[in-house]
Amino acid sequence: MTRPLLIFRLCVNLFLLGMVGHAMAQDSLQQKSKWMPTLVRVGYEIISPIRAASVDNFSGWEVVAETNVYRYYPTFEMGGWSRSWEANGGSTYSNDGRYWRLGADVNFLTKDKNKNVFSLGFRYGRSTFSEDATLVIAADPWGNFITTRNNNNVSSGWAELTSGLRVKVFEYVWLGYTARFKFSNSIKQNRDLLTTDIPGYGSTAKETTWGFSYYVLVNVPFRK
Amino acid sequence: MTRVKKAIYLLFLLLAVACLDEPDCFNLTNDTVTIVFRKMFDGRVDTVTFARVDVTGTQLTVFDEDTVVLTNLSVLVDYTATSSLIKVKTFERITDIELGYRVQGQFVSESCGPKFLLSELKVLNSNADSIAIANATPGAGGNVNVYRCPRTNYLLLAFRELEDGELRRDTLTLAETTADFNYTKLYADSGALSFIRLPLNLASNATTHTFEFEDGETKFITFNYSRADKMILPSCGVQTVIDDIRIVNSNFSRSELIIDTRLKRDSIYDPPIINFQVVR
The missing domain is CATH 2.60.40 (Immunoglobulin-like)
Incomplete structure (x- = not known):
């Protein structure tokens, strides 16, 4: 095959390929549009500050940011909490830490005219915190015993199954909650002080635990 | 908004379960x-x-x-x-x-x-x-x-009675059992017993035990045996073991070595086996 003929054939093939590609792009444009995010929602969790104002032993905050990809809502949450407790016998415990959660929700109200959301989803959470405790024993047969122990820069991961609701209140103001079933906490209990409470996760007393967040959200639509 | 209502009910259910999350x-x-x-x-x-x-x-x-x-x-x-x-x-x-x-x-x-x-x-x-x-x-x-470690000097004696031509387990009430040497009592040797573990003197080739019954009657048995030093288990070292035990004297009406084809009953075992029986 001569060189000009080879170039001609190559050009024809590229043209045909381009035509096919253009036709495919036209077909997928419709598909593609529904997979493009149309909004960003950012929210502030309001139970934590209410709780912090009503009890002495808790302070905390949490924010959330989410967007939509068709009926899926990638979500990022971050926050922090510190707790302190004192038992009757004089034992005390306090912790302080930050956490984040990354995951996605699936919306089951796809035909709702207000675009309200009822979702099921999952999260992976991670927390870094410090804690200290004074443990007091005043009982026979060992007599009085006081020990002070602490852990610094402890980290832990966990998983969550979530169920949530987002409801439009005004044009840009939404309210919503996320209820969480938390499990597979990965904390290694190999320290002299065993962890009692993980910021973002909660109590380590059992294999699983529950959580609840109530958000005030600002909805920012940027595409139709 | 029916689905929203269902979601709210589901939320309250979750919160109710969460209340059970207190440590014991x-x-x-x-x-x-x-x-x-x-x-x-x-x-x-x-x-x-x-x-x-x-x-x-x-x-x-x-x-x-x-x-x-x-x-x-x-x-x-x-x-x-x-x-x-x-x-x-x-x-x-x-x-x-x-x-x-x-x-x-x-x-x-x-x-x-x-x-x-x-x-x-x-x-x-x-x-x-x-x-x-x-x-x-x-x-x-x-x-x-x-x-x-194995105890190498305790034989097991069974009490029997003859009834209708057959030997049956007998229970005797002992006030006291004594031996002709000093030993530490490890097992019950008084009260109502069907079996008794009797120590043999590891410093001698003969031991006599005297049984004082609650009714005041006194019986005795004298055992003769041979001794040898042997390592049964390495962690126990060399122990004195007893073999070839015989009753050489007794005032029980009948006292005899149990005959068994599987086990050598004139030797000490630990856990014990019945070595001898006495018959009233």
């Missing part, structure tokens, strides 16, 4: 160590007569000169330290068991207070014949196995 305050600290006494020969549990058990460094006494027969012993160890010395006094000896362990503390809740988790149990020191950790986490199952 019962038995928080796993400070109970169970010591199981076993025979080294076959690894089976041994029945031990305890006279006193102390956890030193405390005032904790499990038994105080009050005879208790058990196969295992549960004692509290000191979770304010990382080791405890347990002194087990039986009729035979005083066994020291010094255990080391890791103690982790935790604040459980405002209502429960603290707890301590013991783990990584190990034997720091002991004068037992042999000792091993079976479960390094106190609080569940047998934690420490204490093995004893």
